[in-house]
Amino acid sequence: MNNQDVAKLFKNVAAAYAIKDEKKFRFQILAYQKASEAIAGSTSELKDLYKEDKLNSVPGIGSTIKSRIEELFRKGHVEHFDSVLEGIPGSVFVLLDVPSLGPKKAYKLTSKFSLTNPKTVVDNLINEAKEGNIAKIPTFGEKSQEDILTALLEYKQGKNKTERMVLPYASEIADKIIEYLKKSSAINKVATLGSLRRRMPTVGDIDIAAASDNPKEAIDRFVSYPYKERIIEKGPSTASFLTSGGKQVDFMVQPVEGFGALLQHFTGSKNHNVHLREYALKKGMSLSERGIKDLSKKDGRIRSFDSEEKFYKALGMQWIPPELRENKGEIELAANNKLPFLVELKNIRGDLHIHSSFPIEPSHDLGNNSIKEMVQKANYLNYEYIGFSEHNPNISRHTNKQIYDLIAKRNDEIEQIKSSIKSVRIIKLLETDILPSGELAIDDKSLNLLDASIVSIHSGFNMEKKKLTDRILKGLSHPKVKILAHPTGRLLNERAGYDLEWDKIFDFCKKNNKAIEINAWPLRLDLPDVLVKEAIKYGVKFVINTDSHAVDQMNLMKYGVDVARRGWATKNDILNTLSYNKFIEWIKK
DNA sequence: GCCGTTTTCGGCCCGACTGTTTTCAGTCG
Numbered sequence: 253m254n255n256q257d258v259a260k261l262f263k264n265v266a267a268a269y270a271i272k273d274e275k276k277f278r279f280q281i282l283a284y285q286k287a288s289e290a291i292a293g294s295t296s297e298l299k300d301l302y303k304e305d306k307l308n309s310v311p312g313i314g315s316t317i318k319s320r321i322e323e324l325f326r327k328g329h330v331e332h333f334d335s336v337l338e339g340i341p342g343s344v345f346v347l348l349d350v351p352s353l354g355p356k357k358a359y360k361l362t363s364k365f366s367l368t369n370p371k372t373v374v375d376n377l378i379n380e381a382k383e384g385n386i387a388k389i390p391t392f393g394e395k396s397q398e399d400i401l402t403a404l405l406e407y408k409q410g411k412n413k414t415e416r417m418v419l420p421y422a423s424e425i426a427d428k429i430i431e432y433l434k435k436s437s438a439i440n441k442v443a444t445l446g447s448l449r450r451r452m453p454t455v456g457d458i459d460i461a462a463a464s465d466n467p468k469e470a471i472d473r474f475v476s477y478p479y480k481e482r483i484i485e486k487g488p489s490t491a492s493f494l495t496s497g498g499k500q501v502d503f504m505v506q507p508v509e510g511f512g513a514l515l516q517h518f519t520g521s522k523n524h525n526v527h528l529r530e531y532a533l534k535k536g537m538s539l540s541e542r543g544i545k546d547l548s549k550k551d552g553r554i555r556s557f558d559s560e561e562k563f564y565k566a567l568g569m570q571w572i573p574p575e576l577r578e579n580k581g582e583i584e585l586a587a588n589n590k591l592p593f594l595v596e597l598k599n600i601r602g603d604l605h606i607h608s609s610f611p612i613e614p615s616h617d618l619g620n621n622s623i624k625e626m627v628q629k630a631n632y633l634n635y636e637y638i639g640f641s642e643h644n645p646n647i648s649r650h651t652n653k654q655i656y657d658l659i660a661k662r663n664d665e666i667e668q669i670k671s672s673i674k675s676v677r678i679i680k681l682l683e684t685d686i687l688p689s690g691e692l693a694i695d696d697k698s699l700n701l702l703d704a705s706i707v708s709i710h711s712g713f714n715m716e717k718k719k720l721t722d723r724i725l726k727g728l729s730h731p732k733v734k735i736l737a738h739p740t741g742r743l744l745n746e747r748a749g750y751d752l753e754w755d756k757i758f759d760f761c762k763k764n765n766k767a768i769e770i771n772a773w774p775l776r777l778d779l780p781d782v783l784v785k786e787a788i789k790y791g792v793k794f795v796i797n798t799d800s801h802a803v804d805q806m807n808l809m810k811y812g813v814d815v816a817r818r819g820w821a822t823k824n825d826i827l828n829t830l831s832y833n834k835f836i837e838w839i840k841k
Numbered sequence: 842g843c844c845g846t847t848t849t850c851g852g853c854c855c856g857a858c859t860g861t862t863t864t865c866a867g868t869c870g
Contacts, residue, residue: 279853283842314843352859354868393861446870457870485869487858502870504857517855522870529854534847540855584846 255291255298258321261333262288264345267355268336271344274356286312289523295782297751299325343373350374350407352399361400364389378404402482406498415745416454417499419811420774423448426458429501432477433462438469440508445518450574451814453777454744457500459518463511474503510543512557516564517541523579524572531583532567539567575817580785594817597810599829603630604639604681605706605737605769605797606806610662613650614643615685615693616710620802623662624669629803630676636832639679640666641706641737641797644693647685656698663701677832679703679839683737688712690726692733699732704839706769708737713750721753728766734839735795736761738771738778746775754783758790765841767827770796770819772812773805784819795827 266284269277290312291298301307302325307318323330340359347358365380367373380386381401387394417425426444433439439462443449446459464470471491475483480501481494492502506514517525518541529539538545543556544566557563561571569586573594576582585591606626607619619626623640630638642662645655659682666678684705685693692699692707699705707727715723728736739757740749761768768787771778776799779787784794796812798805816826823829827838 277842280842282853286843312843316842352868356867391861391866395860399859459870485858490857490870518870520870522854525870526854533854538855542856587846 253299253324255294258298258324259288259292261324262291263348265333265336267345267348267358268340270355271340271359272336283312283314283317287317293782295754295780295786341368342370343367346370346373347377350403352403357400360389360391361386374404374408378408406494410498416456418454418744418774419448419451419777419814420808422455422458422499425495425497425499425501426460428479429458429460429477433460433470433473436470436473438464438466438473440464441511443515445515446502446520449519450521450577451818453774453780453815457502459502459504461504461506461511461514461518463508463514464505465507467505467507470505471503477501504541506541507556509558510556512559512561512563513539513543514541515560516557519574519577521578524577524582527579527583528567531587535567537567573817575814576820578818580820592820592822595813595821595823595826595829597813599823599826600635600796600809600813601831602635602637602639602679602828602835603633603798603800603806603809604679604735604795604828605641605683605771605799606638607642607683607799607801608640610640610642610665612642612658612662613645615646616643617801618642619800623665624673625803626800626806627669627673627676627678629806631673633806633809635676637677637679637835639681639703641681641683644682644684647693652695652698655694656701659694659698659701679836681706683708684733685710686723686727688715688723690723692727692730696732699730702732703836704734705730705732706735706737707733709741713741715750717751717753720750721756724752724757725760728760729764733766735767735769737769737797738773738776738799739768740778740780740783742776742778742780744775744777749778749780754786755790758787758792761787761793762791765838767793767795767838770794770812770815772796772798772808772810772815774808774811777811777815779815779819781815781818784816784821788820788825793827794821794825797828 262284266281269281290310294310298321302321307313307321320330320332341362343362344358347353361377362373367376378401381397386392386397386400426448430442433442441463443461445461446457447455448458462470467489471486475486475491475493479496481496484492484494490504492500494500504514504518532539536547538547543554545552545554564571570589570591572582572586572591608623608626609619609621610623627638645658663680666680670678680703682702682705684707686707686709687693742749768779770784796816798808800806827835
């Protein structure tokens with residue numbers, strides 16, 4: 253049973269409580285929902301935490317839930333849950349994934365039509381809707397029936413609740429809509445919010461906010477967007493539609509003077525807002541997207557804010573960068589004026605993971621552009637230095653001598669370019685495979701041709717956690733090796749990363765002066781932000797790299813900086829913010 | 842069932858929108 257399974261179980265338990273008695277179990281429902289979300293987002297496997305007796309370290313897991321999880325791993329099921337879930341067919345939990353259906357409606361519908369089979373419930377319910385039977389149930393009607401049918405059909409086609417978008421894709425859709433909105437005179441200001449603004453690696457819904465003196469016209473403009481599938485809802489201050497690609501776009505409008513509170517509210521995260529509101533309540537203030545209510549005054553007047561800075565200031569705290577708004581302690585630090593000063597794109601002075609098209613006969617893919625073209629791009633980006641890190645020559649088709657010669661040839665080419673382009677310094681690196689044994693793919697003689705090496709693993713992922721950790725530590729321990737690239741190997745929406753004993757890795761890197769890469773490739777964004785935050789506690793340093801295989805890809809650096817910022821990294825944590833001399837000093841250390 | 846600048850009891854964010862009602866329940870963010 254992995255984290256996702258447990259998260260799903262807890263979500264179902266919360267739903268079961270809601271079905272049985274929502275009022276009575278109100279706080280249990282909240283507790284299980286919160287625990288479910290925390291578990292789904294945890295970087296540690298619950299099973300490991302259970303073995304180490306560290307379940308309490310997950311926020312939202314207290315003594316009761318801890319003992320439930322222990323029982324779950326010990327016996328495979330939890331007696332208390334069995335009784336909570338009793339009488340609720342599995343079909344109900346399938347319907348929970350259909351938008352517009354929650355626990356109550358799902359339960360009513362399955363009971364009314366005796367649909368207990370999870371595998372057939374969606375099809376059967378579609379038939380009931382088509383035959384007009386849903387509209388006959390009290391509290392349902394013709395419109396509900398129609399909406400449910402639409403939602404079920406879309407669910408079956410996989411049109412909604414599909415996989416989350418990677419950040420650049422979501423940005424592009426949002427930019428198009430914003431472009432469209434700006435052409436309306438009713439829109440004074442417009443911005444993306446939600447997870448997009450927090451720069452999450454993947455984005456579920458796209459949130460857009462506008463300031464307008466004519467909200468009605470602004471909403472009309474929004475729902476008239478030509479590339480939409482259908483409108484989901486439309487009210488006086490909010491609306492949403494589904495794009496033709498099946499992605500939901502939410503839109504909110506406030507008058508110009510209230511835009512700050514709106515930005516704050518819809519940037520989230522949910523957990524940040526909940527905590528911020530609890531914090532404000534203790535100070536006698538009630539927060540909403542409209543502004544701040546002073547509870548000590550009886551007039552119920554809401555004070556509005558045209559900027560977020562003023563909104564946070566009214567709460568007695570610093571403005572909090574959106575990337576930090578995940579309820580990880582940022583509120584308390586902001587109240588004490590102690591937020592970290594996060595690294596910015598303009599601090600980056602070089603890119604160290606570059607694949608050129610030099611014919612090094614590599615183990616994996618070659619780049620598309622020449623060394624010279626990549627250097628010119630680095631110059632255009634105002635970098636001080638660039639590091640070439642092609643994959644090592646394929647070891648099954650070359651002798652050690654041939655490998656040595658190929659690397660030497662590449663170095664010759666670099667030397668030539670060095671003499672023609674002086675504005676950018678070039679560092680001779682290589683992305684060397686760590687073999688399953690922990691040995692490096694090339695020998696010391698070849699490694700000595702380099703200023704340093706980046707290492708990574710590209711095969712044999714399916715090793716046990718401890719073995720994989722030892723393998724990586726062995727690879728890292730070579731004196732020429734300075735950077736561990738894309739450390740989890742994850743590919744967003746494709747494969748989960750491999751799990752390592754991160755405490756050992758971080759500890760080793762700190763003690764031996766090795767850096768960890770934050771890979772900016774949008775499908776990787778690896779090391780993930782939560783682990784960045786964890787590594788910083790150990791004092792580990794990072795290098796943010798694009799892993800570019802073409803000139804244009806060097807523009808992706810910003811996505812790596814996003815990850816660093818979400819991991820609370822300052823300029824001091826990122827080595828490629830150093831000057832060339834300082835960076836080389838670190839490499840030689 | 843969780844949790845602590847109201848700290849081991851007594852609180853627990855706030856509002857929008859929709860459909861089916863005629864004041865509210867359910868869902869969502």
